[in-house]
Amino acid sequence: MSQTDTVEQASLNALRSTCRQAGIDARDAEPIRFSENAIYRLPYGVVARVSRVGQLPAAAKEVQVARWLEGAGVPAVRTLPDVEQPVEAEGRAVTFWRELPPHRPGTAADVAALLRKLHGLPPPEHFTLPALDPFVRLTDRIDQARMYTAEERQWLRERLADLERGYAALPSGLPACVVHGDAWIGNVLVTEDGRAVLADFERSAFGPPEWDLVSMAVKYATLGGISKEDYAAFIEVYGYDVMTWEGYQVLRDIRELRLVTMAAQVGMEDDGVRGEAAVRLAAIRGESGPRPWHWKAVSR
Structure with a gap:
């Protein structure tokens, strides 16, 4: 087996x-x-x-x-x-x-509309959300990523440490609020009657709303997964462009590191994904030219 x-x-x-x-x-x-x-x-x-x-x-x-x-x-x-x-x-x-009834992934504008609603809510009264931890599970993923060499894993550990320092020194931004934690078009589902709903709250937390907004910026600028027009619609509906914020690059780089280690995690279980894990690592190490990198999906 x-x-x-x-x-x-x-x-x-x-x-x-x-x-x-x-x-x-x-x-x-x-x-x-x-x-x-x-x-x-x-x-x-x-x-x-x-x-x-x-x-x-x-x-x-x-x-x-x-x-x-x-x-x-x-x-x-x-x-x-x-x-x-x-x-x-x-x-x-x-x-x-x-x-859900038959549905499709949401558009960038659908994501923006639901994030505006979510970010506008007061925190829940009957339970306490944890503070956002954008680095959750990254150390374990790196340590277990045996398709990478020892040198490559050490580079990833050093990259993680650099980003942890950067996150601790983020400039001020939008007021902290409830965040989805993994807000992208795959976690917004639109039914045939046009109703858009949020899904997947595993990473929900209390923290900077920019963390949610960066997901869609990465989808556009890093992955080339949505068009310039789609991203413009996202900005228009939400009312803010996180790419203009001074802390954007730090959060972008954390998101990219998460995407690399996700591919490595799946690659440890599915040999067919190991090539994609290598492609992603090469990109964040500066070996693949400028963004967008057009990485492939890794779910099975």
């Missing part, structure tokens, strides 16, 4: 175990996507998210944020009601959600 098969089987075993605990039908579970989490479609309009090992606190926060947004009237994916969650099995946290 390959490493990829082993990882996917472990996720499926955890799903089946937690479904038994919660009384949810897991027959004919259909995999949707494997990336940071494993996503499955279950019968009766249920979607399950299976975390990696050790992510119970993040999964619990995700459920809290989704239920808080529902109460605040912000369009977002909804948890399955009447189920105590997350449910844990084999060190993995599983959460259960209502399946």
Whole structure:
């Protein structure tokens, strides 16, 4: 059995175990996507998210944020009601959600509109969001990235240390608020009737709103994943261009480092992704010319 098969089987075993605990039908579970989490479609309009090992606190926060947004009237994916969650099995946290009707990824303008709503909310009253940690899991990802040489991993550690110092010295910007944490077009879903909803609250926190805005700037300027016109629409709807802020480069570089280490993490489980992990590392080391770099997606 390959490493990829082993990882996917472990996720499926955890799903089946937690479904038994919660009384949810897991027959004919259909995999949707494997990336940071494993996503499955279950019968009766249920979607399950299976975390990696050790992510119970993040999964619990995700459920809290989704239920808080529902109460605040912000369009977002909804948890399955009447189920105590997350449910844990084999060190993995599983959460259960209502399946959306047919949908597509959002546009840059859709992301901007939902971020304006989210950033305008007062913090939740019944639970406390953690302070934003843009470096979460990066040390572990670098240490485990054995497709890189020892020299390359050491370079990544030094890069991480430089960016941690830069983040600690960020200039003042917009007022701190609730942030999504991973705000890009893949985490905004638009149903056939035109309703846009937020998804994926694993990295939600309290911190600088620029962290959310930089995601779309990176999508445009680093990855070439949206057009100049799309990014202009994002700025117009939100009302601010983070690329004009003095702290932009630091947050951009942190986002890029996260994208490199994500590819490395998936590459340790899927040999087919290792080439992309190498391409990304070369780019941030200055070996691939100017941005945009047009990196490929790494989810399975």
